[in-house]
Amino acid sequence: MDVYMALFPCDSTLEDLTKRLHSLAAGFHELMQMKLVLYRIDANKMDWQGQKVAEQLMQIMLVVFAIAAFITGYVLGSFQLMLYVYAGGVVLTTLITIPNWPFFNRHPLKWLDPSEAEKHPKPQVVMGSVSKKKPAKK
Amino acid sequence: MHSFGYRANALLTFAITILAVMCAIASISDNFNTPSPTSQVQVLNINWFRNKADGDDEVSMTMNISADLQSLFTWNTKQVFVFLAAEYETPQNSLNQVSLWDGIIPAKEHARFYIHTTNKYRFVDQGSNLRERDFNMTLHWHVMPKTGKMFADKIVMTGFRLPRSYR
Numbered sequence: 517m518d519v520y521m522a523l524f525p526c527d528s529t530l531e532d533l534t535k536r537l538h539s540l541a542a543g544f545h546e547l548m549q550m551k552l553v554l555y556r557i558d559a560n561k562m563d564w565q566g567q568k569v570a571e572q573l574m575q576i577m578l579v580v581f582a583i584a585a586f587i588t589g590y591v592l593g594s595f596q597l598m599l600y601v602y603a604g605g606v607v608l609t610t611l612i613t614i615p616n617w618p619f620f621n622r623h624p625l626k627w628l629d630p631s632e633a634e635k636h637p638k639p640q641v642v643m644g645s646v647s648k649k650k651p652a653k654k
Numbered sequence: 655m656h657s658f659g660y661r662a663n664a665l666l667t668f669a670i671t672i673l674a675v676m677c678a679i680a681s682i683s684d685n686f687n688t689p690s691p692t693s694q695v696q697v698l699n700i701n702w703f704r705n706k707a708d709g710d711d712e713v714s715m716t717m718n719i720s721a722d723l724q725s726l727f728t729w730n731t732k733q734v735f736v737f738l739a740a741e742y743e744t745p746q747n748s749l750n751q752v753s754l755w756d757g758i759i760p761a762k763e764h765a766r767f768y769i770h771t772t773n774k775y776r777f778v779d780q781g782s783n784l785r786e787r788d789f790n791m792t793l794h795w796h797v798m799p800k801t802g803k804m805f806a807d808k809i810v811m812t813g814f815r816l817p818r819s820y821r
Contacts, residue, residue: 567656574665582672586679593729595680595800602676606669614661 566620574613581605680730681802687728693721693809695738695791701772703784703821711784713777713816719755719793720768726797727762734759735796740777740814742789751792752777786818 562570581602589598701714719738726734737756744750754773759765794808 562656570661571664574661575668578665578669578672582676586676589680590683590729595729598676598680602673606665609669610662610665614658614665616658 561616562620563622563624565623570613570620574609577609577612578605581609677801681799684728684730684797684799684802684805687725689723689725689807691721691723691726691795691807691809693719693723693793693811695719695793695811697791697814698770700817700821703817705782705820706778709782711779711782713784714772715754715777716770716772717754718768718770721766721793723759723765723795724762726795727765730799730801731762732798732800733761734765735798737794739792739794740789741792741810742787744779744781744783744787746781746783750779752779754791784816785820787816789814789816 582605585598585601585605588601589595696718697715698718699716701716703713704711706712721736723734723736735756735758738754739751740754741749741751753775754777755769755771756774757769759767791811791814792808793811795806797805
């Protein structure tokens, strides 16, 4: 209670205080909405199908380059050459699989538009009766 | 795979694991190499042969050491460490090994050599058992790999004998 008294002026009524608390809560809610929007923007960089392709491509490319490097080094009798070929392969794989290339985003998820979300509000949960029922069910 | 950092971490870990596997296979491939080294040692001269003040015998000799160790080198060889040891038996010890000379061969081109030298390290006995002693000159080598297991082997050359009396 002391914290709230420090945040809000002493001459406020209880009604004022609850209003301020609600506006704070609304502010947090807005922040969460913002975070969701940001995540949706980030998720659009590489979709699920693209992620799977990226992982498989990375594994296959590394193994192929390792085999090619070993054979090259063994046949030509140079350990250093094997390491150079493999290092080149690792760099090439990095350039192809790590950045968010467009071909990893060919099946983007269709997120619900915010205006649509307002038309279909989340169902309101009745607090008192539901919370009393749950322990009994368990 | 949902973020840059996640993919970079997965790639780096997988790449290094595969590198470890490659090095292990490179080491295993060394087993398929069947080397055929040759070597010869001649003792040209016994420079001096004495009994030291503390009771131990010591001898100094000049020798020619020649060897062809080129077949020991593989693609996975970093260097070959080679040393010449005099080996003999005494009433005290069933085996004495005294290193007389050693060297490092960094590459295949230098693996065929002919050296004219006195012993690099002192040939001292534990006691005074060297008079008229028969001994073997054994050329040992250690093939040091770039990755993996080190192989060691030797060639024993018999028929050497120290003089009957001190000089």
